[in-house]
Structures are given as structure tokens and as C-alpha cells.
Amino acid sequence: MxxxxxxxxxxxxxxxxxxxxxxxxxxxxxxxxxxxxxxxxxxxxIKIDRNITIENYFQYVDSLVKQYDSLTKYPLTEHLLIRANPWVIDTLYNTDYYRMKARDSFTYDQKKMIALPRGNTLKVPDSLTAKGLLTAFQNSRIDVNIPEFKLRIYEGETELYEFPVRVGRHETKYLKMSDKIEDLRTKTGEGHIVAHNKHPRYVNPATNHEYFVTRRDDNKVTKLPLIPFTETQLDGQKYGQMIHPTTNPVTLGKAYSNGCIGTRESDAWIIYYYAPIGTPIQVRYDLETVNKEGDTLILKDIYKKKD
Missing domain, CATH: 1.10.287 (Helix Hairpins)
Known part of the structure; x- marks a missing residue:
């Protein structure tokens, strides 16, 4: 070779x-x-290894956020995690006393209901999903028209939700909680969501007494539900004007509260998860409005501002 x-x-x-x-x-x-x-x-x-009740829900979710935040390429928050798992919002939505009643189920203590069933899974959003949700948060806003008794959630120019609400009464009254005479009308202005109270106390402002049970519209007594209150700041002022659930939805569409904006229990969960801290809010008093059919409506001047 x-x-x-x-x-x-x-x-x-x-x-x-x-x-x-x-x-x-x-x-x-x-x-x-x-x-x-x-x-x-x-x-x-994340596989849920045990039934998580509503009274333990926030503690459990907060522990997951703390655990997985170090693994994600973005700051993980409760709102990102739950919005990436919309079935959770649906479950919480359906814990509403009156929705349960419609299914022939009486609920004495909502806090004992299961929010996250054992065996279900939660998905930690990837970076692309998180980016999309953060963009949605940045483009979201809340609009409340007092005489219309409506709260709307928008993303950009798209209306996502419309909820009936109750608003403050047209009167002044001494409230022991503040120790002064207060104008109970719901305040108008533009501002932001500045806080959430995930474990609210129910206190009668007139007497400053805390209470733990409520009489429902069907005259039955139950414990108070655990649902977050959403705090607003308008024109740089904190009026203590919250968006929170009422246990008496018969009062929706009325000037009935001490100034806060009341919603159904179910709707309060959606508002909470669609309005993270920093979400813009406008509370207005417009007597002329246009409905979805394009008709112009003239609303009742409930605060007699034209007098």
C-alpha cells in the first residue's frame, strides 16, 4: 500500500x-x-396536595408566590399567578352566598368552603404569559358612574365587565368611627387603587362596633364572608372609600351605604383580581349616559346636584 x-x-x-x-x-x-x-x-x-379553604387561601397563595418568585425571570405576584389560572377566580366567584342558594345550598360560613381543591394544579406563568398579563394590568382601569349605579372594568377601550353597585346615601350623619359628622355621599374624582385589605374587619361606622354575622336578604343569619376590600385614592385624597362586597344585594342600585361602593360578593373577587395596586379609577357623577344600544339616557339626580 x-x-x-x-x-x-x-x-x-x-x-x-x-x-x-x-x-x-x-x-x-x-x-x-x-x-x-x-x-x-x-x-x-404546582399540584395542590390538600384542600385549601378560603380562610387559609391567601396564606397558601402567598407561600407559593414566595417559593416560586426566585425561579421566575420576572417578579411573581399573587395577581399574576391567579390571573394565569382563571379557574381559581371562577371557583371563588361561585362561593357567593346567593349563587350557592340558587343551587339549593345553604352556606353558614363561607370561610370553610374549599377554594383550591386537592388534586387540582396551578400553572406558574412563563415569561411570555406574564408579559401579556402585565400589559393587561397596565391597560386596565375602573370606571364608576354614581347615579347609574354601575362599575365597569376596561382594558384599553374594551369593556370587560359591568357590575351593579350601591353608593353612599344623600345625607350627613355623625359616625362614631371618625367621631365627626360625615357627608355620606360617595366622593367623585380620579385616582388609583392604593391598597387591598385581604382580611377586612366589618365595623359599623355609626357605632364603631365590630360585627361577625350578617342577616341575609332571605332573613337567614350567616357568618361574614372573607373577601378582599379594595381601597381607592381620588385626587390625592384617601376618603376611606372602599370597593367591597355587600351581603345584602337587594341594596344594589340604591344610595344606601356610608360612602363606600358596594358590590355582589362574586363581583368583588373579579374586581380584586382585575384591579391590582396602581390601577386607575374614575368615580364620576354623569346624569347623561349612552346605553349599549346607542340610546341617550337621563338618570335620576340622586344627590340633587342640579338643585
């Missing part, structure tokens, strides 16, 4: 070996990437 032929054979062997090594390296990298993706998918899926 000539040196030339031998050299060609050796070169072929070396080339084949090099290609084999490159192929193995490529396959190794591909498998590593698959393992990484598989591992990431695994930790992004």
Missing part, C-alpha cells in the same frame, strides 16, 4: 470520528435542552 493511499484512509477515519463526535455532542446538547425544558415544565406545574 502506498503512502498516499494510507494517508487517505487515515484522513477518512479521522473525519468519520470527528463527525461522530460532533453528532454525539449535538445529541447531548439536545437531550440536555429537553431535560431542562422538562424540568422547567415540572416546576411550573
Amino acid at each position: 502506498s503512502y498516499k493511499v494510507l494517508a487517505i484512509l487515515i484522513l477518512g477515519i479521522l473525519l468519520k470520528s470527528s463527525l461522530f463526535q460532533e453528532k454525539n455532542f449535538f445529541l447531548s446538547q439536545l437531550n440536555t435542552r429537553k431535560d431542562t425544558i422538562s424540568t422547567e415544565k415540572a416546576w411550573r406545574t
Whole structure:
């Protein structure tokens, strides 16, 4: 065998070996990437290992946010986690006393109801999903028209939700809570959501007495539900004007409260998760409005501002 032929054979062997090594390296990298993706998918899926009741719901969700925040490439929040899992909002929505009653189920203590059933899963949003939700948050706003008794949630120019509300009474009254005479009319202005109270106390402002049970519209007595209150700031002022649920939805569509904006229990959950801190809010008093059919409506001047 000539040196030339031998050299060609050796070169072929070396080339084949090099290609084999490159192929193995490529396959190794591909498998590593698959393992990484598989591992990431695994930790992004949280299996709920026990029934989580409403009274333990916020503590449990907060613990998940704390645990998984270090693994995400963005700051994980409760609102991001739950908005990425809309079934949770649906479950909380349906704990409303009157929705349960419509299904022939009496609920004495809503806090004992299951918010997160054992065996269900929560998905930690990936960066793309989180970015989309953050954009939605930035484009969201709340609009309340007092004489219309309506609260609306918008994303950009799209109306997502419209809820009936109750508003403050047209009167002044001494409230022991503030120890002064207060104008009970709901205040108007533009501002933001500045806080959420996830464990609110129910206090009668007139007497400053805390209470723990409520008489429902059907005359039955139940414990008070655990649903967050949403705090507003308008024109730089905190009036103590909250958006919160009423246990008596028969009062919706009326000037009935001590100034706060009252909603159904179910709607309060949606408002909470669609209005993170910083969400713009406008509370207005417009007597002329246009309905969805394009008709102009003139509303009752409940605060007699035209007098």
C-alpha cells in the first residue's frame, strides 16, 4: 500500500470520528435542552396536595408566590399567578352566598368552603404569559358612574365587565368611627387603587362596633364572608372609600351605604383580581349616559346636584 493511499484512509477515519463526535455532542446538547425544558415544565406545574379553604387561601397563595418568585425571570405576584389560572377566580366567584342558594345550598360560613381543591394544579406563568398579563394590568382601569349605579372594568377601550353597585346615601350623619359628622355621599374624582385589605374587619361606622354575622336578604343569619376590600385614592385624597362586597344585594342600585361602593360578593373577587395596586379609577357623577344600544339616557339626580 502506498503512502498516499494510507494517508487517505487515515484522513477518512479521522473525519468519520470527528463527525461522530460532533453528532454525539449535538445529541447531548439536545437531550440536555429537553431535560431542562422538562424540568422547567415540572416546576411550573404546582399540584395542590390538600384542600385549601378560603380562610387559609391567601396564606397558601402567598407561600407559593414566595417559593416560586426566585425561579421566575420576572417578579411573581399573587395577581399574576391567579390571573394565569382563571379557574381559581371562577371557583371563588361561585362561593357567593346567593349563587350557592340558587343551587339549593345553604352556606353558614363561607370561610370553610374549599377554594383550591386537592388534586387540582396551578400553572406558574412563563415569561411570555406574564408579559401579556402585565400589559393587561397596565391597560386596565375602573370606571364608576354614581347615579347609574354601575362599575365597569376596561382594558384599553374594551369593556370587560359591568357590575351593579350601591353608593353612599344623600345625607350627613355623625359616625362614631371618625367621631365627626360625615357627608355620606360617595366622593367623585380620579385616582388609583392604593391598597387591598385581604382580611377586612366589618365595623359599623355609626357605632364603631365590630360585627361577625350578617342577616341575609332571605332573613337567614350567616357568618361574614372573607373577601378582599379594595381601597381607592381620588385626587390625592384617601376618603376611606372602599370597593367591597355587600351581603345584602337587594341594596344594589340604591344610595344606601356610608360612602363606600358596594358590590355582589362574586363581583368583588373579579374586581380584586382585575384591579391590582396602581390601577386607575374614575368615580364620576354623569346624569347623561349612552346605553349599549346607542340610546341617550337621563338618570335620576340622586344627590340633587342640579338643585
